[in-house]
Amino acid sequence: MNAKNSIAELARWIDALPNTRRLAGHELHNYRKQFVDGWRIDLNLAENVSINLLITAQFPFVSPKIALIDRTKFLSWPHVEKDGCLCVFPPNTNVDPYRPVEVAKSLVAETEALLQCLLDGNLDDDFNREFDSYWLLSSDDLRHQFFSILPDGCDSQKVAVWSSSKFRIIGADEKSVLCWLKNRLQKDYDRTDTGFLVKLSKPLSPEEYPDCTEALLALISEDAPNFLESISDHIAKSFQPLTIILAISATNGTNYGVVELCRLLRANEKVSKCGRSNRVSVNGFRDGKAPLSVQLSQQTKYTKVVRSPLERADAEWALGGRGHDPRFAVLQKQRVAIVGLGSFGSFLTDNLIQAGLGQVAMFDGDLMRWENTGRHLLGGDTVGQNKTDALKRRFETNYPTIVSCESNPVDWQQRIETAESLDGFDLVISTTGSWKAECMLNDLHECSGKRTPIVYAWLEPFAAAGHAVAIMERSGCLQCGFTGAGQFSRRVFDWPAAPTTMVSQAGCGNEFQPYGITDSLHSIAMAVDLSVECLLGQLTASTHRVWINKDRKIDPIQRGWSVAWQTVPNFDTREEVVSEFPWSARPDCQRCS
Template sequence: MRDKAAEFMNSYDQSVLANIETRLAIRCGSVPSRLCDDDLKGYIDRPFVAGWRVPVVFKDNVTRRIDVLLSPWFPSVAARTALVDHPGRLTWPHVESDGVLCLLSNSHDMDVTDPVNIIDNLMARSCDLIDQLLDGAIIERDFKEEFLTYWNYDLNDPRRVHSLLDPKGPTREIYVWHGTSMTVVGESEDQLRAWLKHRFDGISERQLNFERACFLWLDSPPLPSEYPQNGNGLRELATKAGSSGLTTLHRSGNGDHSSLTVIIGAEGRAGPGLVAVRVVGSTAKVDKRTRERGFRRGNVPDEIAFDRLLATAIIYRRKVLRADAPWVHGRGRDHRSVQLSAASAVVFGCGSVGSTVAVMLLKAGVGDVSVVDTDDLEWANVSRHELGGAAVGLKKSVELARRLQRDFPHATVRGHIHTVESAIDDKAEWLTHADLIVSATGSGQADKALNGWHKATGRKVPIVYGWAEPFGVAGHAVAIGSSGGCLSSVVNNVGLSTFELTKFDETAAVEEPACGMHYAPYGAIELAFTNSLIAELAVDCLLGRAANSTHRMWAGRHEMLEENHGEWTIEAQQLLRGQTQGGALLTRDWPACKCCSPQLASTPTPSFPGGKS
């Protein structure tokens, strides 16, 4: 009968295989034998096609067999090892249920040109791990440090629980929502209601039914032997959560005491981890009557109801997926997330620049974003807008906000049909109370109006103005802070910038076959650098890194400039300092202005680099 493992080995470089086998024999003190198809049958749903079995004598003088397992893509995909004579499931850490050893992280490096040393190193690490497990010192430590991994090996329910919780103590009462396709836990009903309305557009109040749940915070993660298999196991785990553990557990659950959701949290090696238990009692009438025996309906004391539920309940162990803002934005390790999640930003202009900047701010973790525009999306916008063809004919701001709200339910996203001028006239609260304003309208007059409002209100919050130069070859991000010049220092009376990096023989604006309609011919790729520049400066302003007015620029590749018959301005050449090939991020101090610095009114205007004023 055909043996595919043998065929694979026969097709491989025989000199490499011989060297591997020699090295294994030296390392392990015994001759390896090649695996056949029958040997590989125990590795279900694994991509292994061949390998070796090697007997090894360990420190307890017991011989155990280790399989070296190859995939069809070896050595590009690392080999694995497995302990054939392994103990029962979850007896040892780093040993999966089929004996495969977990030795390599998902970011490990190896020299794929040296398969002999790859195998030798893997076998050495495997033998060392097993010796340490036999010694026993690392077993409890590693089970606790990586308890999420081992809990997830022991799941008996594939359904996931999405968590909005702050993953730290103390033990407390929380709330849970059960939908047809997902379960969500949160600190309060209000938090859950807001998240669900953001996530599911159009969800009704009738669908927002919440139950009390329990969050048990443990001083030490549970061992596999402590994972609750029944009601008594859950009770014992609750006692490890301190004096409030059982009390909180008793108060939790649904109205008729037939089910209960428990989230268990503890600190692991890489940070806090959360797991879930769902306790479900029988819904049969006889069992419901038993739980209420001796009491009027709905009047069973919490402790008695809890004990009766646990007596016959089924325990489901589930995986928790964290959906809280610090986890979404940096997996709990980005120190900026707390500050950004409390911040609000307004983005004027929901076009090729503003729509992308709004998305970037939300991805960065800004907790409240308002997108402002009056235009409908057209097919000509689709190639460089965050919205696609399905949104054509809809208001850009409203539709983008609606979609982003679903994607970032932990944040607040609003769409407003306003111009800069109408928003100022309306004294809109979302504008006057914002922590940051971004102007990406592409309109000089709108920018001038915003600058006037900014000065009149005392420049209390920063405004970032962003725009691209013709063909997207260069771009600008200007932050006007509480000190330094305002926008008028480099903007003329019609709102156009007097400081540019590029110049062209002919006007770059192209007229559409319609009265007064012009557009700038560039695409999303050319805009990517400018959009990132604007978004980065906006985040820096929110984090207090750019309190003074500042100017950042992107100078694209010189080849792109030449393709469009342009050249660098004198100012650009000065800033590039001879690096005329471009592809550079530039910065300069924003000049003072006469309106915000009266002392300049009677003195000559300072020259910019190259002599242009």
């Protein structure tokens, strides 16, 4: 099978149908898409309808397209594009390239069914269900991007709008918009303009999309009459564009479109910097002194309605699975302390924020160095900066709806001094890989009564295995699993030929270890998972999870299953799986017994 044979096969089938003909070159050029061949076909419908069946150079790997000859149906029938092409199959439908005639047959049959529904007017609700697509197709202005951080499902209300030459950002109030800007652009701004959100009670078909001020005011007077005076006042007096969001409920959620009212200049009219016109009279009244109705009737003529699409940028949409992840609402309210923002902690924090965590406080006194760039979230542009400062900027810029992101470029002990200060967090995560630091944290945890859970996560030498331990309120402490000097009782590997310091390491803080990002990502994912389960309240008892890396055979030293690991009940030697073990109190623990 090749494309030529497929086209020949298709042509044979079409030629056998009544009243068909191959399209001429100039007919194919009528389309902006690059169609390479096509046929005119009469369809078997109650009304006489002819269509063009068209193929692109990618045929038979993509389906042929069907186009109506009559191009007046755009935006009066759903599923019709500007050039008359029909959306018959859902987007991204896979077709069988080895049966081109079967594909064409089912396409024509589907087209007949679709057109019959369209002729009968049965699909008008599809305009509402796919409002975003049709509003986009009918938009006048695609140069400006409109972002909304309004929570979904708002009722009609005043909104705050901030504009730049590149984008507009719209929020429920000035504070939320300025906060978003501070995060996104890392700059302070001090004012926003007022706009309006109008929740419409009825769906709009494209023919009803407002295209002039009168049509827009008619919609507003029906569904938000209390805004009419302010909006009319603005039209009459201001040269500033006025942003109005139309919100329309549909079966699959709320749809949004933006209209901007822009005042056009009259003949010989100039506007001063402070927004005053040089045209001083309206129907004999000095500007601004005429009754509102007189001003309005004058100015609507000079006001243009510009329609644009609205892109949702609110936290729930951006980070909560487009509003469909029930975990988001819980995580958004929580506050987590991350101690240690090295390669492990940086990715872990990024993942938690993406999962919906609202508030993070980061603690790490280290500076970013070039040798960190191979496995750290940060790159060369931050070398020489405090890791927590650079991460704060990165997280705020990338996730500007974040509730709070705190950088503490110091050791955690300088900020979390008392046991009570642990209570300010829903979870503490330590990825320092330093026994000294984690032994101290465990000590403080015991003093606090372990009301706030702590997740400790670290890698064994050469990232040969990763561990994540969640210590909950009623159970042993971290020390229960370690010797006084920090030897882990469940380490998976021993390194018989390694220097003793390496063997005795409980953590991953050794920069000279030659593991790379691919060796640590699975362990990071395991720690993220355990942390999220903690935050969602799904973990009731202290838990230890282990992930064993593949034996890479390139470790400088041969690894061997440790005796300690082989004495763990139900110990696992399978590579690349997560094993879970309970974490219980050790009766002779130096700290908690």
